[in-house]
Amino acid sequence: MCFYDANEMACQCWKWGHFRQHCAKEYRTGETCGMKLVMNRYKLAEKCKICTKIDTKERSIRKEEDRIRRWRKEHGRTASIAKAEEDIYAYQCDIQRLLHEREVKRGNLAW
Structure with a gap:
């Protein structure tokens, strides 16, 4: 359950943004556990x-x-x-x- 940004576009669609923080489950350096949680939501002006x-x-x-x-x-x-x-x-x-x-x-x- 690593944390990522989520970008919401003007059309109500979204896409994953930048990686932000490791979770406690992943102990290997530079690796993610594979599960994504939203840390921050950003609204973008353009459509997808x-x-x-x-x-x-x-x-x-x-x-x-x-x-x-x-x-x-x-x-x-x-x-x-x-x-x-x-x-x-x-x-x-x-x-x-x-x-x-x-x-x-x-x-x-x-x-």
């Missing part, structure tokens, strides 16, 4: 990598939807519309995978 990726994919979806709206007004763009709809579906699948990954990661630390 996963949430940044989700934001990027959501912007891509909005961009493709705008293109589809514009192309529907034109004629003969059915192939472009179909490709854009496939891209949107792929982005939505990626977002679902990232959301699941974020929930798993959030569940690893109980405040």
Whole structure:
């Protein structure tokens, strides 16, 4: 049960920070016991990598939807519309995978 900092980001995600103190269980110099306890919590202004990726994919979806709206007004763009709809579906699948990954990661630390 060695002590570490925990960094909480603006998106409510967290990550382990710097090692701070050994516990009484570990007697070897320079080694940790493997169990992590929070010594200090710090709030960070930026978002985590996963949430940044989700934001990027959501912007891509909005961009493709705008293109589809514009192309529907034109004629003969059915192939472009179909490709854009496939891209949107792929982005939505990626977002679902990232959301699941974020929930798993959030569940690893109980405040």
